[in-house]
Amino acid sequence: MVLVTFDDYVTRANFHFYDDLFPRALSDVVKNPNGCPATATFFVSGTHTNMTMVKTLADRGHEIASHSHTHGSPGTWSRQDWDREIQGMRQNLAHACQLPAQKVCGMRAPFLELGGDDQFSVLQDRGFLYDSSMFGGSITEDSSAPPLWPFTLHYPPSTSQTVCDQSRCPGRSYPQIWEVPLIRQYALDGRSCAMTDGCPFAGDDVSKDDVKRYLRKNFDRHYNRNRAPFMISLHATWFTNVPQSYQGLQEFLQEVSSRSDVWQVTLTQMLDWVRHPVPLSRVGEIPSWQC
Numbered sequence: 001m002v003l004v005t006f007d008d009y010v011t012r013a014n015f016h017f018y019d020d021l022f023p024r025a026l027s028d029v030v031k032n033p034n035g036c037p038a039t040a041t042f043f044v045s046g047t048h049t050n051m052t053m054v055k056t057l058a059d060r061g062h063e064i065a066s067h068s069h070t071h072g073s074p075g076t077w078s079r080q081d082w083d084r085e086i087q088g089m090r091q092n093l094a095h096a097c098q099l100p101a102q103k104v105c106g107m108r109a110p111f112l113e114l115g116g117d118d119q120f121s122v123l124q125d126r127g128f129l130y131d132s133s134m135f136g137g138s139i140t141e142d143s144s145a146p147p148l149w150p151f152t153l154h155y156p157p158s159t160s161q162t163v164c165d166q167s168r169c170p171g172r173s174y175p176q177i178w179e180v181p182l183i184r185q186y187a188l189d190g191r192s193c194a195m196t197d198g199c200p201f202a203g204d205d206v207s208k209d210d211v212k213r214y215l216r217k218n219f220d221r222h223y224n225r226n227r228a229p230f231m232i233s234l235h236a237t238w239f240t241n242v243p244q245s246y247q248g249l250q251e252f253l254q255e256v257s258s259r260s261d262v263w264q265v266t267l268t269q270m271l272d273w274v275r276h277p278v279p280l281s282r283v284g285e286i287p288s289w290q291c
């Protein structure tokens, strides 16, 4: 399962990227093996976002999730602040997209800065399904540890999982909440990054083939090891900061869509399989994977 995620604001300045990657015309979209459009997850922040454009993305089948209202620095947030940020943004998104509030069921903390029990108790009390703010995986590329699968928070993450060593882990049990961790990725020169758009490329003349080689190499680590979902975690700024990244990504997604055993799905669609797994031959029948 390939999970494409975009963080932050949806604006007139970046919407054309999303519109090109996930066009309206069904004949132009990248398709999954059952013929349904490939889908992505948008972690949306509030203050600069064009909600009409968010609704367009939701109407095309993409998942809309909360990335806080203000995108402030969570280090000083109280539980009440977390509630206002997470739940407030959810309500705004659900209202704008004309979705039931429980359809906005995921969140990612700004700057991946966790809020410990303040954050996770809000997620549980408000009936969220998942958080996707932790990140794990070896700093060095040569680790033998396989990529991590999503997990529940029945038990607080142990330090041996190294998924929240950088900031405030939840300390209590949150049995209803799934964690979909970001897994460190490795640049072509082996340096690591938490998000896909954080890995450096050497030099200024980055080609689309460099970008494809980078994505392919990280995809292969998941595909050839344990098939843990492969997340391509991005901000639209990648497309302006790294020349050719847009074209490289687009061609990579077209490339993997030609495989009969690779599906591009949202985080919620992925969790639907994880919670109720079925054989590959029947995944197209999962209700949320149909169209």
Ligand SMILES: [Zn+2]
Pocket (backbone or CB within 6 Å): 007, 008, 067, 071, 110, 111
């Ligand atoms: Zn952000």
